[in-house]
Amino acid sequence: MRFDTVADWLAWQQVAHPIAVDPGLERVGAVWRRLQPARAATVLTVGGTNGKGSVSATLDAMLRAAGYDTGLFTSPHLVRYNERIRVRGREVGDAALLSAFERIEAARGEISLTFFEWNTLAAFVVFAHERVDVAVLEVGMGGRLDAVSLPDADVATVVSVGLDHCEWLGTTVEQIGAEKAGIFRTGRPAIFGSRNVPQSVLKRAADCGVPLRRLGVDFDFVERADGWDYVGFGSRRRELPLPQADEALLGNVRRRGVSDFLHKVHRVIGHGDATATLPYLLDSLATRGDDQRALVRYLVGALVLLGLIGTFYGLLLTIANALSHDFYSKMLDPNASTARRVTISKILLLVVALI
Numbered sequence: 001m002r003f004d005t006v007a008d009w010l011a012w013q014q015v016a017h018p019i020a021v022d023p024g025l026e027r028v029g030a031v032w033r034r035l036q037p038a039r040a041a042t043v044l045t046v047g048g049t050n051g052k053g054s055v056s057a058t059l060d061a062m063l064r065a066a067g068y069d070t071g072l073f074t075s076p077h078l079v080r081y082n083e084r085i086r087v088r089g090r091e092v093g094d095a096a097l098l099s100a101f102e103r104i105e106a107a108r109g110e111i112s113l114t115f116f117e118w119n120t121l122a123a124f125v126v127f128a129h130e131r132v133d134v135a136v137l138e139v140g141m142g143g144r145l146d147a148v149s150l151p152d153a154d155v156a157t158v159v160s161v162g163l164d165h166c167e168w169l170g171t172t173v174e175q176i177g178a179e180k181a182g183i184f185r186t187g188r189p190a191i192f193g194s195r196n197v198p199q200s201v202l203k204r205a206a207d208c209g210v211p212l213r214r215l216g217v218d219f220d221f222v223e224r225a226d227g228w229d230y231v232g233f234g235s236r237r238r239e240l241p242l243p244q245a246d247e248a249l250l251g252n253v254r255r256r257g258v259s260d261f262l263h264k265v266h267r268v269i270g271h272g273d274a275t276a277t278l279p280y281l282l283d284s285l286a287t288r289g290d291d292q293r294a295l296v297r298y299l300v301g302a303l304v305l306l307g308l309i310g311t312f313y314g315l316l317l318t319i320a321n322a323l324s325h326d327f328y329s330k331m332l333d334p335n336a337s338t339a340r341r342v343t344i345s346k347i348l349l350l351v352v353a354l355i
Contacts, residue, residue, distance in 0.1 A: 002105055006094045009101050010081055010115075017114045023145040023168055028117040032150050034107040035121065037128035040071060040135035043151050045183045047139035048159030049176070051193065055159050056138040063134055064089050071127035073148070074138040075119065085123045087130045100125040116140050120147035142169045144182020156183040156210075158201065159193040177201045184210045 003009045046056045053074050060072040072086040085092040100122040104113075113121070120140070127135050137148045142165065143158070161177045169176045177198030184190045186208045192201060195216045205212040213219060219232030230237040 002101075004098075006081065006097050006101075009098070013113075013115045013118045017112045017117075020114065021116075021141070021168060022114050023142065025145055025147070025150065027111050028113060028121065028147045029150055031104065031108045031111055031113065031117075031121060032124065032147075034109075035103060035125060037124040038131070039151050040127055040132050042134045042154050043137065044134060044155050044157070045137045045139065045143075045148060045153035046157045046159065047143040047146075047180045047183050048157070048193065049162035049164045049180075051159035052138050052157075055157065055193070056136050060086070060136045061089070063136070068133045069131070071123070071130065071132035071135045073120070073123040073127075073136070075116065075140055081119075084119060085126050087126065087132060092126055096126050096129070097122060099129075117147050120150075124151070139180075139183060141165050142176075142179040142182065144179050146183075149183050152185045153183055153188065155189050155191065156185065157191040157193065158183070161194065161198050161201065174198050174200045178204060181205065184208050186210070189213065 003012065044059065046052045046059070048055075056072060056074055060070050063070050069088055070086075073084060074086075075084050077083040080091075082091040082093070082097065085097075101118070103125055104118060104121050123137075135151070137151075137153075139146050139148045143149055158177075158180045161173055161180055163171075163173065163176065166176075169179045178200035181190075181201040181204035184204055188210065189212075190205055190210045191213045193215050197214060202212070204210070219230070222229045222231060227239050227241055230240065
């Protein structure tokens, strides 16, 4: 054992590697192969420029509602490191992290790892120990050279492609799209969640023989004044509810401070239910440097863009369909579908109410 506390481990991991961001699978892949963590029965890998954290967290919540034991890996964290690794909806405990770090330390030998690579390997070790049914993995950066891509995805999703991390991924959407599509695996389904698809993503799918499902082609959503419909794969889910927020709640959002909001979200994290997805719906807020008023405007704007709800839910149903009929039928069980839809609406409403 190198350290006795998670805090000490993390402080060391942040400075142990000479480069904070060091893309590539050679080093981390070698340690992963030495560890040989058991792979989850199903691996869902979610990448993209925007939306991957929200899709990952909501997918995890829906799979748990359908009765699956899940492991969720996301980054960055909002309040504390343990949020990055969740098992069955609950963040990993310090004891499990210490055990995982010790195993990685013993396996790595002289190989140096970045902070994120330590984090990713710890998630794999925890999920193997917990024997989760489904591992939902959010890509950290790019995809092709990201540690998350080590276990082959049964279904790979790229939510969107835009200009991000250009110093590492490339300076054009086509270059970045090729990096993000690097999580596709030969013959296994992949999903693209935006209407404008870079040619590099289509080429990667064709080269791998990947059946690529696309928003606006294979699945879509239709907005109406009183709700929205999901359309895809020969079926339609009608009259899905839109979340409603009254002016009193929105006024409360504008009046209260962001620090008070973060404190309340921190209390929600430990509840272990669907509301635990909140930090990931708001992951981009955690690192923004805007002033309080801009943050509030950003949050309210994100919530009232109801089209995003259709995109996310449509993506989730499409992922389930790509997995297997069993996954799809459980998540769309007529006896429970209304409750699941209401749960998603409540999650979004609760974000507003908490502030």
